[in-house]
Amino acid sequence: xxxxxxxxxxxxxxxxxxxxxxxxxxxxxxxxxxxxxxxxxxxxxxxxxxxxxxxxxxxxxxxxxxxxxxxxxxxxxxxxxxxxxxxxxxxxxxxxxxxxxxxxxxxxxxxxxxxxxxxxxxxxxxxxxxxxxxx
Amino acid sequence: xxxxxxxxxxxxxxxxxxxxxxxxxxxxxxxxxxxxxxxxxxxxxxxxxxxxxxxxxxxxxxxxxxxxxxxxxxxxxxxxxxxxxxxxxxxxxxxxxxxxxxxxxxxxxxxxxxxxxxxxxxxxxxxxxxxxxxx
DNA sequence: TTCTTAAATATGAATGATTCTTATTTAATA
DNA sequence: TATTAAATAAGAATCATTCATATTTAAGAA
Numbered sequence: 001x002x003x004x005x006x007x008x009x010x011x012x013x014x015x016x017x018x019x020x021x022x023x024x025x026x027x028x029x030x031x032x033x034x035x036x037x038x039x040x041x042x043x044x045x046x047x048x049x050x051x052x053x054x055x056x057x058x059x060x061x062x063x064x065x066x067x068x069x070x071x072x073x074x075x076x077x078x079x080x081x082x083x084x085x086x087x088x089x090x091x092x093x094x095x096x097x098x099x100x101x102x103x104x105x106x107x108x109x110x111x112x113x114x115x116x117x118x119x120x121x122x123x124x125x126x127x128x129x130x131x132x133x134x135x
Numbered sequence: 136x137x138x139x140x141x142x143x144x145x146x147x148x149x150x151x152x153x154x155x156x157x158x159x160x161x162x163x164x165x166x167x168x169x170x171x172x173x174x175x176x177x178x179x180x181x182x183x184x185x186x187x188x189x190x191x192x193x194x195x196x197x198x199x200x201x202x203x204x205x206x207x208x209x210x211x212x213x214x215x216x217x218x219x220x221x222x223x224x225x226x227x228x229x230x231x232x233x234x235x236x237x238x239x240x241x242x243x244x245x246x247x248x249x250x251x252x253x254x255x256x257x258x259x260x261x262x263x264x265x266x267x268x269x270x
Numbered sequence: 271t272t273c274t275t276a277a278a279t280a281t282g283a284a285t286g287a288t289t290c291t292t293a294t295t296t297a298a299t300a
Numbered sequence: 301t302a303t304t305a306a307a308t309a310a311g312a313a314t315c316a317t318t319c320a321t322a323t324t325t326a327a328g329a330a
Contacts, residue, residue: 013277013326034316049280054317056278070205074288075316088255099252107246111239120223120232123266131258148297148306169288184309189288191307209317210287 001026002065002080010063020045021056025080031069031096033077069096086127095133136161137200137215145198155180156191160215166204166231168212204231221262230268 002025007014020041024032028040034053041048057078060066067079072091079098086099108125137160142149155176159167163175169188176183192213195201202214207226214233221234243260 015278015326017279047280049282050316051281051318052279058318059278068207070207070209072203072205074205074209074211076209088252097255101250103250104243104246107242111242115236115238117223117234117264119269120264121267121269122264125265126263128261128263129252129255129257130260131256134254134256150297150307152308182309184311185287186289186310187308193289194307 002060002082006065010065012059012063016045017041017048017052018056020048021053021060022080025066025078031077031079033075037078071096084124084126086129088133089128089130090133091130092132097133099127099129137195137217141200145200147194147198151180152176152183152187153191155183156188156195157215160201160213166212166214168210172213206231219259219261221264223268224263224265225268226265227267232268234262234264 002022004014004019004022007018007022012018021037024037024040028036032040034050034057037057038048038050038053041053057066061068061078064082065080067082069077069079069087071077071094077096079096081098084105086101086104088097088099089095104127105125112122112125137157139149139154139157142153142157147153156172159172159175163171167175169185169192172192173183173185173188176188192201196203196213199217200215202217204212204214204222206212206229212231216233219240221236221239223232223234224230239262240260247257247260
């Protein structure tokens, strides 16, 4: 998950707005949209600009601190976890959770060691696991 | 792949515009955007409305004739193949190809028969296979 | 500490894909 | 052939995102 140290290690300037975006990722669960992040931050910093947040998110993505998550309806959501992982989706509730499973990754890697896809060189495989959360 | 018979079997009206959208799916490869579909159709039917195409695509999706494909940059693309399948993506060229692999599906289903995900009931699993096309 | 400067931010206008509204037309059927 | 619900064309409206610009600021240098 994104944090201050990771931000510092990129060489980017540490600004109150960037700290606020990081805080938003820590506090907000479920892969927030840009608007949700702005809403969260405005509780404490009412003057943050929407454009600024979009800009910060873009920069953070470039620096591999966060990932964009495309959703069914088109609006972007953002994931504070950059490292390789999969997603659990519930279309009903719109909830998204990260799913990490090294054993599964191994299984799939092994599978594609034997069975090549013609005309395609695989670099990365992500699973979109659709279903329902039970709680 | 979508075709006239499938359209008829939904009970929807068969209109020239809908036939043209079906033709666009058959002719255009690589999961076209709404704009690309409009462009293709306008070669023969210059007066088709953009809103009409969006409306047809929405209806077709509801009736399970096509699928929406979300892309990295946000604009929707459409897939004339509805049946369960995976996608090969190349971020460089923006090309998307369908990938069908029953053996792989079996493997994954078996895996999740043993290893349940806590608090989640799986309904469907799709793979996003990122890499490069070689031709 | 103060200065310097490139980088970051706020603001609001612009864009572009998609949706909506409304009047008109048409496919299907009786 | 007449009827009618559904489909379409046209263009306005929306909404997320991007862009342009003037202002401010973080971080390193002096």
